[in-house]
Amino acid sequence: ITDGSSDDIEDIAFNNLGTTMYVVERADDKVLEYSLSCAWDVVTSGCTVTDNNSDFAIPNDVTNNPEDIAFNKSGTIMYILDNDQQVAGDQVFQYRVPTAWDVSSITEDPASFSLDSTASGRNPDAFEFSANGKRLFVSDPTGGANPDDTILQYDLSTAWVVSSATLTKTLDISANVSGDVKGLAFGDDGNKLFVVDNADDVIQYNLSN
Numbered sequence: 702i703t704d705g706s707s708d709d710i711e712d713i714a715f716n717n718l719g720t721t722m723y724v725v726e727r728a729d730d731k732v733l734e735y736s737l738s739c740a741w742d743v744v745t746s747g748c749t750v751t752d753n754n755s756d757f758a759i760p761n762d763v764t765n766n767p768e769d770i771a772f773n774k775s776g777t778i779m780y781i782l783d784n785d786q787q788v789a790g791d792q793v794f795q796y797r798v799p800t801a802w803d804v805s806s807i808t809e810d811p812a813s814f815s816l817d818s819t820a821s822g823r824n825p826d827a828f829e830f831s832a833n834g835k836r837l838f839v840s841d842p843t844g845g846a847n848p849d850d851t852i853l854q855y856d857l858s859t860a861w862v863v864s865s866a867t868l869t870k871t872l873d874i875s876a877n878v879s880g881d882v883k884g885l886a887f888g889d890d891g892n893k894l895f896v897v898d899n900a901d902d903v904i905q906y907n908l909s910n
Contacts, residue, residue, distance in 0.1 A: 702724060702726075702733065709726060709727040709728035710724055710725070710726060710727075711725040711726070711727050711767060711768050711769065712724075712725045712768065712769045712770050712827070712884075713725070713770075714770045714771060714772060715741065716772070716776055716802045717774065717776065718740055719737065719740035719741035719742075720736065720737050720740050721734060721735065721736055721737065721753075721802055722734075722735045722736075722737055722743065722750065723735075723770055723772075723804065725767050725768070725769065725770045725781070727766060727767055727768070729758075730758065730759040730760075730761060730764070730765060730767060731756050731757065731758050731759065732756065732757040732759070732767075732770060732779070732781075732804050733752070733756050734752075734753040734755040734756060734757075734803070734804050734805070735750050735751060735752055735753060736750070736751045736753055737749075737750055738750075738751070753805075755803060755804060755805035756804070756805065757779075757804035757805060757807050759781065763783075763794065763810075763811065764781065764783035764785050764792065764794065765785045766783055766784055766785030767781050767782070767783055768782045768783065768784055768825065768826050768827070769781070769782035769826070769827050769828050770782075771828065771829065771830055772798075772802075773830075773834055773861045774832075774834070775801055776798060776801040776802035777797065777798050777799075777801050778795060778796065778797060778798060778861055779795075779796045779798050779804065779807065780793055780794065780795055780796070780828070780830075780863065781793070781794045781796070781811075782794075782825060782826075782827070782828045782839070784824050784825050784826065791815065791816040791824075791825050792813045792814065792815055792816070793813065793814045793816070793828065793837070793839075793863045793866075794811040794812070794813050795811055795812045795813065795814070795862070795863045795864075796809070796811045797809055812862075812863065812864055813863075813864075814863035814864050814866055816839060816841075816853070824841070824881075825839050825840060825841050825853075826840055826881065826882060826883050826884075827839070827840040827882060827883060827884045827885045828840070828885065829885040829886060829887060830861070831887070831891060832887075832891060833860060834857065834860035834861035835856065835857050835860050836854060836855065836856055836857065837854075837855040837857060837863065837866055838852055838853065838854055838855075838885060838894075839852070839853040839855070840852055840853075840882035840883070840884075840885055840896070841853055841882075850873070850874050850875045850878050850881065850882050850898075851871050851872065851873055851874065851875075852871065852872040852874060852882075852885075852894075852896075853868060853870075853871055854868070854869055854870040854871070854872070855867060855868050855869065856869045874896065874904070874906075877896075877904050878896065878898040878900070878902060878904060879898060879900035879902050880898040880899040880900030880902070881898060881899050882896055882897070882898050883897055883898060883899050884896070884897040885897075891908065892907065892908050892909075893905060893906065893907060893908065894906040894908060
């Protein structure tokens with residue numbers, strides 16, 4: 702990553718073709734956008750990654766600690782997870798992207814959703830949507846010597862609209878992780894959940910439904 706003083710990378714995402722990569726940069730509160738000459742490939746010889754200079758600067762009065770990024774299927778909505786509590790506690794911000802997959806086209810203020818304060822340990826680091834946008838999953842490490850790591854499941858009454866989310870389930874995974882949870886991902890069919898922690902572990906869970 703060569704953009705300016707980027708030295709605090711938190712997460713990456715791709716468009717649905719794998720030809721554009723988005724990087725959340727916390728130090729400067731930015732979303733950086735890059736083009737990939739080979740879809741889904743950032744390292745093979747002959748494949749290049751080009752800075753699009755289409756960055757999105759997150760206003761500091763919105764969040765000063767972006768942790769994770771996601772898009773809906775069409776690239777017309779972008780989501781940012783924030784645990785800065787600068788606005789009103791831990792938040793998921795929802796931005797409209799007028800030109801699909803082009804973060805430089807974002808101009809409007811975001812809608813937002815406050816994570817459940819009773820369930821949240823006030824330090825979420827990763828989130829993930831189900832493929833249909835009807836569920837939102839948030840990793841919630843409380844930190845400290847004995848982290849009480851939990852996966853929070855929110856159901857959305859309107860797909861991809863975070864303001865319609867309601868906390869429905871929690872999963873305590875503290876017995877399986879050695880550190881704070883920093884990333885979540887699902888398999889293509891949603892039957893496998895992968896969790897990464899900052900003790901260099903990747904834990905796989907099999908989901909029955």
